[in-house]
Structures are given as C-alpha cells and as structure tokens.
Amino acid sequence: MEWLGIERPEIIAxxxxxxxxxxxxxxxxxxxxxxxxxxxxxxxFRIAKFPDYGKLSGKDLEGIxxxxxxxxxxxxxxxxxxxxxxxxTKPGEAxxxxxxxxxxxxxxxxxxxxxxxxxxxxxxxxxxxxxxxxPHHENExxxxxxxxxxxxxxxxxxxxxxxxxxxxMSKSEGNFYTLRDLLLxxxxxxxxxxxxxxxxxxxxxxxxxEGLAESTAAIDRLRGFARRMEATAKNPALPVERNxxxxxxxxxxxxxxxxxxxxxxxxxxxxxxxFDIVRAANIAIDSNTFGLGNVERIAKALADFDAVFDxxxxxxxxxxxGAVAWAQAEGRADDIAPELLVAQSITDEExxxxxxxxxxxxxxxxxxRGDAIRNELLEKGVLIxxxxxxxxxxxx
RNA sequence: GCACCGGUGGCGAAGUGGCUAACGCGCUGGUCUGCAAAACCAGUAUGCGCGGGUUCGAUCCCCGCCCGGUGCUCCA
Numbered sequence: 001m002e003w004l005g006i007e008r009p010e011i012i013a014x015x016x017x018x019x020x021x022x023x024x025x026x027x028x029x030x031x032x033x034x035x036x037x038x039x040x041x042x043x044x045f046r047i048a049k050f051p052d053y054g055k056l057s058g059k060d061l062e063g064i065x066x067x068x069x070x071x072x073x074x075x076x077x078x079x080x081x082x083x084x085x086x087x088x089t090k091p092g093e094a095x096x097x098x099x100x101x102x103x104x105x106x107x108x109x110x111x112x113x114x115x116x117x118x119x120x121x122x123x124x125x126x127x128x129x130x131x132x133x134x135p136h137h138e139n140e141x142x143x144x145x146x147x148x149x150x151x152x153x154x155x156x157x158x159x160x161x162x163x164x165x166x167x168x169m170s171k172s173e174g175n176f177y178t179l180r181d182l183l184l185x186x187x188x189x190x191x192x193x194x195x196x197x198x199x200x201x202x203x204x205x206x207x208x209x210e211g212l213a214e215s216t217a218a219i220d221r222l223r224g225f226a227r228r229m230e231a232t233a234k235n236p237a238l239p240v241e242r243n244x245x246x247x248x249x250x251x252x253x254x255x256x257x258x259x260x261x262x263x264x265x266x267x268x269x270x271x272x273x274x275f276d277i278v279r280a281a282n283i284a285i286d287s288n289t290f291g292l293g294n295v296e297r298i299a300k301a302l303a304d305f306d307a308v309f310d311x312x313x314x315x316x317x318x319x320x321x322g323a324v325a326w327a328q329a330e331g332r333a334d335d336i337a338p339e340l341l342v343a344q345s346i347t348d349e350e351x352x353x354x355x356x357x358x359x360x361x362x363x364x365x366x367x368x369r370g371d372a373i374r375n376e377l378l379e380k381g382v383l384i385x386x387x388x389x390x391x392x393x394x395x396x
Numbered sequence: 397g398c399a400c401c402g403g404u405g406g407c408g409a410a411g412u413g414g415c416u417a418a419c420g421c422g423c424u425g426g427u428c429u430g431c432a433a434a435a436c437c438a439g440u441a442u443g444c445g446c447g448g449g450u451u452c453g454a455u456c457c458c459c460g461c462c463c464g465g466u467g468c469u470c471c472a
Contacts, residue, residue: 057467058400107472130401130466160401161465168465198420199409204402204465211408214421221420224434260410268410272419279436286428286436367430374432385434392434 003179003319004193005310013114015105021113022105023098026085028147030100036078041088041101044077050142056156057134083139085109108139112152116144126153130160160204162196169207182212183323186337188316191215197267197309219311220394225278226302226312231389232285233295242293246284250294253277254301261308274305317395320344343381343395351382355391358384 001008015022026043029035034049047053084106089095095102105113115123121144128137137156144152161168164175182192187209195215199205232238253273260269281298284290306312320340327336358373374384381396 132467133400134467136472163465166464195408202401203409206408208408210421214408217422218420221434228435266410268408268419272410275419282435283437362430365430371431383433386429386432387434 003183003189003322004196005189011118013118015110015114018110018114018117019096019098019105021117022086022109023100025109025113025116025143025147026100029085029143032146034146035085037101038077041103042084043086043100043106044082045085045139045143045146047079047081047083047142050146052145053142054138056138056141083108083135085143108136109143111136112140112144112147115140115153116148121148121150121152123153125155125157127157127159130158133158157201159201163204163206165208166206180323180326181335183320184327184332184335184337184340186320186340187212188216188219189319190219190311190314190316194219194309194311198271200264200266200268202264222274222278223312223314223394225282227392228285229281229295229298229302231387232290233292233299235389239291240293242291243284243289246280246290246294247297249280250277250297250301253280254297254304257301257304267309270305270308274301277301317344339381342379346377346380346382351377351393355384355393359391 026035029045030037030043032049034046035043036046037043086100086103086105086109088101088103093104095104115126126137126140133156141152163169164173164177167173167175169176179189179192183189191212192215195207195211196205198215253276256276257270257273260266260273263269277298281290281294284294302312321344324336324340324344327333354373354377358370361367361369361373377384377393383394383396385392385394
C-alpha cells in the first residue's frame, strides 16, 4: 500500500477482538424483538421490523420472498430473507462463549459493531466494493439503525471493479496481476497510482498495459514541467512582472481543479485542468511572455495537485528496488524484467560522470563521442535532455 | 430470468438538450536542435453501441434490443 502512496488507516479493527461489542449489539436488538434466537442457538435479524430495508441497493425484495429460493425450514428462520447475526457453534469452527450462547458472529454484525465503536452511531462515509452493497451494507444499515435509532453512514462510497485488458480480472483468464508483478515487469509505482486515480471511482476502468505506458508518459510530462518551473523561477533573466492573462487562466483552472474534486471526486476533470495549466505555462515560457510573478500561483496549483495525486516526487526507483529485493529473496528472480536490473546497475554518480564527459566532447564538437555516450546511457534507461541552460537527465 | 451501473476518436477517459465533444497517450507534419530529447504549433470522432420515439433541436430524455460489469444461495 505504501508503495502506491496510500496512507495507512489510523485504526485497524479486528473482529475477533470485538466480540463483546457484537454481542451487546445483538442483545440490544433482541430487547426490541428485532433479533431472535432459533432452536439451534443461532440469532437472526427480523427484517420485517425494518421497513427501510433495501433503501441503499434499491432491491426488490419480492425476488427473495419466503421460500422462493431457500428452504425456510432448513434454516429455522421466521422469514427466508432474515439474515444471521450469530451462528451457533459447528464442530471444527472457532467459537466464543457469550451471554447469548456459544458460537461465532455473523459477517454483517462485525462491521456494524466495529464501525459504531470507533466512529459513533452516525458517521460520514462508508466505503466498499460494488459487490458489497447488497446484502452486506444493506444488513449493516438495518442492524445499526435499529440498534441506535439514528442514521448510520451518511454517504456510501462504492467503487467499481476494474477490468484488466478488457476482461474481468481473474486467475483463470491469466490477467491477474499484483502490484509486485507490475513493478517487476518494470512499470513504475507512480504510473500505477496515476492510472488508478485518473478514472473516477464510480466508473469501471479498464486497466491495460498501454494505459500504464500512457500514465508513465503523462507523469514524465508533469515532472518535467515541475522541474522547468523550478528552473524558471531561478532564472535571473526573466522579467519580474507577471503575465496577467496567464495568471488569470491559471487561477481559473486551479478553481476548476478544486471544483472537479468537489464534484464527487471527478479526478479525470481535475487532471485535465492541471494539464491545461501546464500547456499554457509552457507556451508562455517558450514565447518569452512568462514573468517571475507567474510562478507563485502555478507552484500553488502543482502543490494542490500533488497533495491529491502524489506523483510529482519521484520515489519510483527506490520502490522498484524494493520489489526487486523482494523477488530475489523469494527466489523469484526470473520474474524481474531485465531492463529493471540494467537500470539499477548504474548509479547517479556514474551517470553524472558520463554526462560531464559528453558535455566536454560536445564542446569540442566531437558529436560522435557525445552521441555514443548518450546511446550508452539510453541503453541503461537514462534519457538526456539538452536544454538552453544545461543538460538534464532522467531515468526512464 | 430480474435489478442496478456502463458502452464516447487508434487507446484511456471527461462532459453537455443547441457553442470548435475536455484532457492524457499514440500517430502524421512543422518550429527548435549539430542530431536527438524536451517543449510548442497544426492535423487526427461530420461522431458519442444499434433501432425507434419525445423535442424547433439529442451523444445527453423515454422505450426496445445487443454487449460488458455487479448483485439476486452459501461463505467472507
């Protein structure tokens, strides 16, 4: 997770450490006859007591009427759609001895109990995959709101599953990749992150290797621009007064960036606004209409962008090295892309030395030698750029 | 079979009842460069799954169909 720049949760709750809370919740429901015990010692939730059932998923409950697809007697439930809160012990299963009997909690009660314990009866946001809306989240709402008599989560955030190369991801399709797999193939962590966040969460995205290459190129452009801004800000030849037209455009696009994120996290639109700024600023610099006064707002835009997207700072090499080290330790060295090892075989110091030699050769107009060095570095994944103010380089 | 979500250029992907259908990548040509790279410019969907309908006007609304995803039993 940290490889993708994802923050760790403040609290990671474990179901097995919160059995008491779950039992208390079931007892509270039982006191209002919402939870009931069956002959085998299991507890079920009486959906008839919660008229709002189905409000999240918009399910038509007629489809799961009593006895339609489930043998009611077999489960001893009062209604087929009632769901388990607590399951009586079965041989070979973990169980706890509690005031409501010996057994283990049902799946849904765990989440209700832990969410309310840490966040209170009402909280802002509950997330989950699209597959969980029904029945899991629906059942959480029913249990929690019946127990607390308050609204449970105010907003629900359901992410769509992604497609991989146009198909659902599955081991049998052979399109199941872990983050480590992708890193070992030579893709950058930042590109993976950027691709994943570039499509709004509500939409199903098609994750492709071509898409990863696209993200890599897009990040290169953004990082290149960030570097260019830094260099430009230090350029003493630049006029101090700002280009008002450009500044207004940047302000406009920065507002659009934030508006897009405010609009249900539309990351695709937010991203577009930043690229608009990049292009406009590049044009201004290229046409010598850029002033030092323009730097401030653009720097603010980049900072705001990166506070969310977090791809400008290059930590890719270290992360890839981590993946390589892992593969070597696990005996999976064969999975490491050759380019990755080649790229890691040259140090920054060695690159600087070669570039200095090349610059020297070019001054003497020995272009053959200069180009030879450039090609040598290129083979090691190092790209040289000759700018007006000197040579810069980056790893591919 | 039923319900919900989606189907936009070569690819990824925004968006809107009527303005040139964003943005990124790719590709082609150009500027710059010793040559490249980077950056910039121009071009690249007469078109938004298919067929009807509503409307002065639909990619955007309605209906049907096709395709993809998810759910509709248990487990988590």
